[in-house]
Amino acid sequence: MNFESENAPEPVGAYPHAKKVGNLLFLSGVGPREKGTPNIPGVEFNTFGEIFSYDIELQCHSVFKNVKMILEDAGSSWDRIVDVTVFLTNMKNDFAKFNEIYAEYFKDNQPCRTTVEVNALPTPIAVELKVIATID
Structure with a gap:
């Protein structure tokens, strides 16, 4: 069963926010964008529309x-x-900064984790998470 959140930023493609299969909930890639706006926390663009700087802490x-x-x-x-x-x-x-912030959020629950570097993400963001959780 597909699921769309009314509170999260809209997907940037033809996919749901999440999909329930049995007692598992699979989240599509989730970035730092803000709902209803093109805003990405901590991202500054130059006059050519290219990323000038970004704040990984705000994005995390x-x-x-x-x-x-x-x-x-x-x-x-x-x-x-x-x-x-x-x-x-x-x-x-x-x-290093991501790990520091991640540890704050996951101090009580430590799921399995894989971290990879990618050349780019679909929008001008520096971090995206793919999550699996249990659900009743």
Whole structure:
């Protein structure tokens, strides 16, 4: 069963926010975008529309907020996350800060995790999460 959250940012393609299969909830990739706007927390563009700078800390907090919204809207919760795949566009510069923030959010629940560096993500973001959680 597909699920669309009314509170999370709209998907940027033809996919649902989440899909329930048995007692598992699979979230599509979740980035830091804000619902209803093109805003991406912490991203600044130059006059050519290219990323001039970004704040990985602001993006991380926004991603975690978006994941939490989708989980709760679908009937699951943060403590039911069992697996996380992290996509970073700059592992060298952002991995340590990401790990620090991740540890704050996952101090009580430590799901399995894989982190990979990617060349780019579909929108001008620096981090995206793919999450699997349990659900009744």
